[in-house]
Amino acid sequence: MIWEFNFALFILLIICAIAAITVxxxxxxxxxxxAYSLIMTVLWVEMNAVDVGLTEAAIGAGxxxxxxxxxxxxTTRRSRD
Incomplete structure (x- = not known):
């Protein structure tokens, strides 16, 4: 598809990964x-791997x-350290 869209999704993917380990x-x-899983779903579908995207959406995001x-x-929501 459009490489700018792919690049934007890739940047969002990196931001989600960094945010998930720092929050x-x-x-x-x-x-x-x-959100990371949903972005991966969009990327899989865009790469014409619809079956992998559907699995990622159902299992990963769902x-x-x-x-x-x-x-x-x-559990408790906040870590103590």
Whole structure:
């Protein structure tokens, strides 16, 4: 497709990855990782790997996010260090 769009998605992907490892709130980290997964879904679909994109959307952004939010809700949200 358009290389500028690909480049913008790649930059957003890097920003999400850095933000996910630097944020101190666990719920925020889960939401950022869900956004990371959705960006990866768009990239897979744009590369004409629709089956991989569908799997990434269903498992990566869907089930994993729901299970992670359920796990975070049973713990404390902020780290102590």
């Amino acid at each position: 101190r709130d666990l719920l925020s980290a889960v939401v950022i990782l869900a 089930i994993t996010t729901v299970l992670s939010i359920a796990a975070v809700s049973r």
